[in-house]
Amino acid sequence: MSETDPPTVVLVVDDSPETLGMLTEALERVGWTVLVAPGGAEALRVVERVTPDIVLLDAVMPGMDGFETCRRLKTQPGLAHVPVIFMTGLRETGHIVEGLEAGGVDYVTKPISLDEMIARIRVHLANARLTSSARAALDSTGRFLLAAGSNGRLRWSTPQAARLLATVFPDFNPEGFDLPDPVRLWLAARAEGRSDHQSAQLPGPAGGPQLTLSFIGRMERDETLLRITDDSASSELGALKDRFGVTTREAEVLLWIARGKANRDIAEILGMSPRTVNKHLEQIYVKLGVENRAAAAATAVRSLG
Numbered sequence: 001m002s003e004t005d006p007p008t009v010v011l012v013v014d015d016s017p018e019t020l021g022m023l024t025e026a027l028e029r030v031g032w033t034v035l036v037a038p039g040g041a042e043a044l045r046v047v048e049r050v051t052p053d054i055v056l057l058d059a060v061m062p063g064m065d066g067f068e069t070c071r072r073l074k075t076q077p078g079l080a081h082v083p084v085i086f087m088t089g090l091r092e093t094g095h096i097v098e099g100l101e102a103g104g105v106d107y108v109t110k111p112i113s114l115d116e117m118i119a120r121i122r123v124h125l126a127n128a129r130l131t132s133s134a135r136a137a138l139d140s141t142g143r144f145l146l147a148a149g150s151n152g153r154l155r156w157s158t159p160q161a162a163r164l165l166a167t168v169f170p171d172f173n174p175e176g177f178d179l180p181d182p183v184r185l186w187l188a189a190r191a192e193g194r195s196d197h198q199s200a201q202l203p204g205p206a207g208g209p210q211l212t213l214s215f216i217g218r219m220e221r222d223e224t225l226l227r228i229t230d231d232s233a234s235s236e237l238g239a240l241k242d243r244f245g246v247t248t249r250e251a252e253v254l255l256w257i258a259r260g261k262a263n264r265d266i267a268e269i270l271g272m273s274p275r276t277v278n279k280h281l282e283q284i285y286v287k288l289g290v291e292n293r294a295a296a297a298a299t300a301v302r303s304l305g
Contacts, residue, residue: 008032008125011052013043013069014087015061019112023056026114027121040064044072051078054125056117059088059099067102074103078268080162080174083124087112145216147223150191152184153177161228163269167261168202168211183213187224190215202228236304243303244287253280257293258300 010032012023017038024034035052037043039061046052055073059066066086073079085106086099096107105124108117144164146157154177157165166172178184183202189195202211216225240251249270256266263281267274281293290296 008054009035009050009052010121011035011037011043011046011050011055013037013040013055013061013066014058015039016058019058019087019110022114023112023117026118030118040066040069040072043069047073047076047079052082054121054128055082055084056121057084057086057104059086059090059095067098070099070102070104075173081128083128085117085120085124144228145225146228147225148179148183148187149222150187150224152179152181152187154179155223164211164228164230167265167269179213190224191222239304240300244284246284246287250280250284250287253277254284254288254296254300257281257297258304260297 008031010027012020012027012034013036014020014023015038020036020038024036027034035046035050037046041064043055043057055070057066057070061069064072066088070084070086073082073084083105084103085108086104087108087110088095088099089110090096091109099107105127106120108120144158144161146161146165147155149155154174157174162172162174165177169177179187180202183200186195186197186200190197197215199212199214202213210230212229214227214229216227218224236255237248237251240246240254241248244251244254246254252270253266256269261269263274263277267277270277281296284296285291288296288299290299
């Protein structure tokens with residue numbers, strides 16, 4: 001890792017103060033930033049503020065156990081691809097299977113060998129970053145992509161596509177999501193040769209983004225590759241850029257402000273940090289001649305009619 005790379009953040013979740021202390025000391029010696037939580041509920045509060053690069057999670061804890069904690073972590077789009085390593089004294093196959101099915105990538109039994117743990121962390125960090133780079137490349141070259149089975153079940157999606165779907169469907173979960181019935185019927189008709197329509201509207205709540213799914217091609221394993229676009233945003237972004245002289249990224253931030261989204265939501269939707277959103281807002285205020293986000297939102301809404 002170069003000096004300009006952000007530090008690796010490891011979240012350690014364990015109800016044992018001795019384990020927390022031992023792992024914190026060992027991981028900090030490697031140069032990683034360590035966050036600690038004594039239980040599942042505390043871990044969920046930590047990730048509301050900071051997104052870790054990897055999670056070390058005790059399976060057996062009072063209250064919310066590690067398996068349930070992992071399942072809840074994985075329902076959050078920003079954490080879906082963060083690797084989770086379980087730590088426990090349980091050695092039965094059933095517990096190992098439960099940990100992997102809950103979303104874990106590895107299972108380390110106690111007592112923990114620090115050298116082995118650090119080696120495993122490095123492997124999973126490298127794999128996660130490779131996956132993240134591949135998805136980021138898809139985002140930049142293929143824009144908003146997803147794959148679905150002919151039954152309408154989401155198989156995978158790029159992070160940008162997932163964030164866009166989450167703005168329309170509050171219950172969206174990238175690990176398991178069924179597209180609406182009209183889309184499912186369209187996919188089934190295409191798979192059976194009863195339709196050659198190249199796109200389908202993705203119904204959402206009134207007043208929300210108007211999304212369209214476009215057919216790209218058929219893949220192996222009964223997968224259809226699709227591109228998702230926000231039709232309502234395209235013309236609005238152009239209007240904001242022309243009216244206020246903002247950049248494309250600034251126009252995107254301004255549009256989501258006008259739609260009532262908080263900075264944290266905008267950061268997740270656009271794939272940037274809340275700090276970067278704030279920096280864009282500073283430039284937006286100057287270009288719009290306003291002093292706060294409420295005034296910026298009102299100005300944008302008036303401009304868009």
